[in-house]
Amino acid sequence: MKNFNPMRSVILNCVRDDSDLPAAYRWLYKHHVADSMSQFAPYVTKYATYRALPTPPDGIDFGTYNWIMTEHYWLINPFPAMGSGSRGLAFSEYWPSDFLEITNQPPAEELRNCQWQGTKDGYHPIVFAFMPMFWEDDLKGSHRTIEDGPNFRWLTVFKYPEGVSREEGDDWFLNTLAPALVALPELNRFVTSKVLDAPKTGSFQRVAELWFDNSKTWQKAIAEIQNIVAKPSWAKYDKFPYLEPYNDFVGTFLLDRPESDHLQQFRGYVTTR
Amino acid sequence: MKNFNPMRSVILNCVRDDSDLPAAYRWLYKHHVADSMSQFAPYVTKYATYRALPTPPDGIDFGTYNWIMTEHYWLINPFPAMGSGSRGLAFSEYWPSDFLEITNQPPAEELRNCQWQGTKDGYHPIVFAFMPMFWEDDLKGSHRTIEDGPNFRWLTVFKYPEGVSREEGDDWFLNTLAPALVALPELNRFVTSKVLDAPKTGSFQRVAELWFDNSKTWQKAIAEIQNIVAKPSWAKYDKFPYLEPYNDFVGTFLLDRPESDHLQQFRGYVTTR
């Protein structure tokens, strides 16, 4: 018997380049969505995929993931026996043989043996982070309704560099960076939560969403903020946001509505004719 | 981490008069259902709206709400931080500027500052009560199946007057009134539960459903019962059910099937052409 701790998770996937999209999407909708729903429909209450908006100019300096963000709401920790070798499921998921290449990840052996390690010019392994069901900190725009206009969501997931404690990092983020962001007129909405410690699906420490009208106001805001917020003493990366892109800091740009809310909308791989 | 305590809730809404129905329904289906599902689909397992049947003659003496009853089943207490000012949600719900007028509620400031207060000739603020998942007391008709005929449900929500303890009130309800109701040949089904203390969304104390064939047999039964059950000593309201309508006692008349089971049936605001 367990306590009840429903959770939300975000998963970010890249493609190596735009040319991989047909193969990547074929895996997603012809294989993975049905595989996933078969597996976890009894304990996942929402399973939705958002297609990343095109990476804005300079987006690469912010560790931008270019394919999809997948959001789950879990009634249970789905890794009951992580490490035991058994998942307790009738079927394994299907992966095409070139899945790791298509999604710009290291070879399987490397993935298994090393810690998660992404680099700007190299691999961008899948990012997987669990969060509380509700946003912990609501820093700006809590009254925004869906009637208030388009939303350009910048979802960021990050950790502080080795040697910096989560407390120290969060102190800077919440008390120095966040107030400066809140002051930007272009920023419409700002919420953030700590990444949960269990289940531990990676080394990231915090998730934050910053919403703008569109990519132009995001660019304007980013250009402003780097003149306002100085590099913290502990930072090992010189440029704003002072966290190494694709390694300590990743993000993706999203609409407020998923491309597909699979449990509600999936109807099989039905194509053009 | 939390214990697991799934719950059911009922919400009763009025319209000021029939003329408000087009505006009220437009808010419901063009705005509110999608707002709500966006917000709570990950932890609400049923979200259904029942349209109130026309108020029968004398229905107003029983605090009858004339628009809709909305039923939710919750996996969690949805008010994790009530009072903190933050709801932890990306979006707020949209309300039209005349929502309080349309739904016959006091102005916003009054609503916020005062305790819930309805009156027969004045406001009928929204009633919101949480109940256990299962009916606690099954007083009559437990073998009824859907094949047994039409059901005219009288859903009542009530509290005892100030100064009367819940125990004293319930003792009268369960041991004096209920047996007399059970004895009525017109009554087909009778179930009741205590309103839960947490979450506390109002001051009501008990929910009861009494089912009849139709409004005529309800009227007949009501006419009979008031000759049988005398006013309890603690009552401050003289007429049956000896609880002040719209303040201590409210109710609504429903079919056994919702107008819409939104999570299953909502498909967007699709209209006539």
Add this chain to the structure above:
Amino acid sequence: MKNFNPMRSVILNCVRDDSDLPAAYRWLYKHHVADSMSQFAPYVTKYATYRALPTPPDGIDFGTYNWIMTEHYWLINPFPAMGSGSRGLAFSEYWPSDFLEITNQPPAEELRNCQWQGTKDGYHPIVFAFMPMFWEDDLKGSHRTIEDGPNFRWLTVFKYPEGVSREEGDDWFLNTLAPALVALPELNRFVTSKVLDAPKTGSFQRVAELWFDNSKTWQKAIAEIQNIVAKPSWAKYDKFPYLEPYNDFVGTFLLDRPESDHLQQFRGYVTTR
């Protein structure tokens, strides 16, 4: 082989009184919707039921039907062999034994032998009229969008008295009455079509929809118009609209959205618990 002539139809049903609603709705959702979809899903592209709004004061003077309006879009004439005794269908529809009483219709034999005949104080038999797919005449408000506010639709179906030709009647309706209605500031939208001659499912001749903000502006408009438009010479009924209610003139008050778009939304008779 046949020409292609897709059509729309409207059906108006009454209940004898409000007390019949549980039985009437039980027939609709527990029996009829599935019966109907089983039968005509292959050639009906939309099948939707709108619940009548409460009859406004004086609504009875306009032949107001008080229960539901059902709208179908047909790819074919569904009466291929009317009169032959065979419908060519595997199943007949189920009707409860008291269906005619509940829906305020004459006994079966009378229904079968007589022409359709409704009266204000007597029976209100089912009204069934076929119309073209598109509205023929768009008299006011063609730019209205769903964003423009709530819609209170007055759907009317009527015929001219015996001895008045359709042309004569329509001439008055389109050239005398309609312009006066269009001039009313309360009227937001006005469209009308001739009832089709085939299939012939009754004696009504014209359908018109007039939209208002709500029932109060409808009342105001009706009060005005009867002072403006005089009784036509051929009329046999003295009060506006100069057509005998429940016999020559019927109507119903509707929202712009159906209660249920069955082919999309029906999921079986799933009830409260």
Add this chain to the structure above:
Amino acid sequence: MKNFNPMRSVILNCVRDDSDLPAAYRWLYKHHVADSMSQFAPYVTKYATYRALPTPPDGIDFGTYNWIMTEHYWLINPFPAMGSGSRGLAFSEYWPSDFLEITNQPPAEELRNCQWQGTKDGYHPIVFAFMPMFWEDDLKGSHRTIEDGPNFRWLTVFKYPEGVSREEGDDWFLNTLAPALVALPELNRFVTSKVLDAPKTGSFQRVAELWFDNSKTWQKAIAEIQNIVAKPSWAKYDKFPYLEPYNDFVGTFLLDRPESDHLQQFRGYVTTR
């Protein structure tokens, strides 16, 4: 431009033996349903599969097909250019390499070159017949509703032997055999239609459905009828129904409800876990 002639078709499929069911059903739901819907959703209004009930004792003497019956309703003739080599579709359907063996059909070359030819002890090639939208002849039980009890449907498809004209055959079927069948107390429902000449998807000439309570009353009825109706002079097969099973006469036993109404119910290949 074309005339409008919506149609219904039935397709009967066998499996070689029960052991083929996992492979056959995998083809159906993992591949074929989505392939089919991708292809014809724009002009098929119902696409449903009924699983054959177990073949009753002696069922094999009536050409019983043991797997599925698939029913389509078509708005158009889907073979616009049959024989031209082009189907005008973006995708071809997928067939597993052992499809013909699994479904007890002759090898592809034989199928292509020969006329349809089934035998009792050999192949049972797919049966495909187009019918009018509505049953042409309603011979018994036209008032049956879904409330009247379970239905055990015997769907038969047949042709008269070579050398017997359709008229001659139908004369016997409609005027000699049918009245005798109608007289059987076990028979609840009896409808029949001619197979359409266009599209020509096989050599069968007539479809008939006979409904019973269950397979036992079917057996009883069959045992009786063969003593009542004598072999027609033109028959080349000695036993009732005097048409060679699996060649001139095939049938299948069905419920009144499909296993899946694909356009409404298909949600992808979602499995156990």
Add this chain to the structure above:
Amino acid sequence: MKNFNPMRSVILNCVRDDSDLPAAYRWLYKHHVADSMSQFAPYVTKYATYRALPTPPDGIDFGTYNWIMTEHYWLINPFPAMGSGSRGLAFSEYWPSDFLEITNQPPAEELRNCQWQGTKDGYHPIVFAFMPMFWEDDLKGSHRTIEDGPNFRWLTVFKYPEGVSREEGDDWFLNTLAPALVALPELNRFVTSKVLDAPKTGSFQRVAELWFDNSKTWQKAIAEIQNIVAKPSWAKYDKFPYLEPYNDFVGTFLLDRPESDHLQQFRGYVTTR
């Protein structure tokens, strides 16, 4: 308040003989599925029915159930007050008067008073067993994906004879029988879990699934295994699997995909026309 312990259950139903299928399926889809969903949709996250594949030769020696297996995933124990007489639900489920006969169960009184008791030649009462959400032991084929080919699932539910402790029985099953099964080349997949003690819905102790390509490889495997694994000393039944069929050992043969995943796919009782 309760701890959170989501569970899975399997229910096996028989029909007396094939002739009962129309009545049995009519109960299932015309009555029971909607009854069930009305009742437990708020706390059941998956509700799916698998139709039993035809019983293979000798299947009867393994206690084969011949109609349906129904799988539920429960967020709560649905028997909160078992024995109290009250289920806390608005409606009871509907059962046709011949339900027990059709499903080959003892008369109601016997069912109520006795322990569960099935016999090979007599009754086969409903089997109902609760299991953990995830399979406890994954003994063979954990890498199998849905792309790997058809799956013929043998779902077995069993208990050890009276006088044999669960530990002793499981020791034989897991350490003697299971390794021999795993060694069979025909076996593709093998998972097993203990039946949960609460809720206690019968006396069965273990569930196991063994997957093969089809019934022929199952037969081959069964023929082999009985020569390899000897009867345990405690067994009271002489033939493999050394547990009395229909009393200590039952099973059913299934596809990997349900006939209907009701919460996702049910749309009412929509029939042929």
Add this chain to the structure above:
Amino acid sequence: MKNFNPMRSVILNCVRDDSDLPAAYRWLYKHHVADSMSQFAPYVTKYATYRALPTPPDGIDFGTYNWIMTEHYWLINPFPAMGSGSRGLAFSEYWPSDFLEITNQPPAEELRNCQWQGTKDGYHPIVFAFMPMFWEDDLKGSHRTIEDGPNFRWLTVFKYPEGVSREEGDDWFLNTLAPALVALPELNRFVTSKVLDAPKTGSFQRVAELWFDNSKTWQKAIAEIQNIVAKPSWAKYDKFPYLEPYNDFVGTFLLDRPESDHLQQFRGYVTTR
């Protein structure tokens, strides 16, 4: 009465730049899909939107549209009274005030008064073309199934320059260009149809789809083909495909599966939380 001529249409939309995507998608899913379905669900059998894949390098030289392609299947010509001012519909569609700017179209007045006119560096007005239900010419890859791998679809819509007859242009396209394209090893699939003359929704003359594995093989193929196929004598544009991009030749790059098959998948504007 009309003949029956079901049709397919494609609509191509641009955004001015990537920054417009949140506003454009908000219009699509918050307003337009429901507006559209309300209007045409009775006579549109498929309504699907495909998101354009990122424009490949040099894609702009081929008139690449960068946002969405919307596909409809129509049972009727939806412009019954084009030019009459009346559309015969209850509601008009909603357009945000900046719709034309967002979608890179000329101002409304210019759109209304001029012929369709796009330019490479200026406006890219909406492209709307009707085609037959089935592809007319199947030039390569007719046996391709969905199992054969990912598909990168290049949908092109074009017309020949003024002064060149359709026959002359098609002769070059079908007899000179197409055979050279078919010979390219990178090309997997090639189908084409004439644009229908009625309804006339623009000046384009032909639609063609060419499928590749991905954008890299498309680029390779394009690089090759321009060395193989010379400019036709009548061409007014020098570079391959010898038709002026965004004026005579437009295209878009698509997956084989729509982002949303709206009639099947739309569930309202349900967002992140």
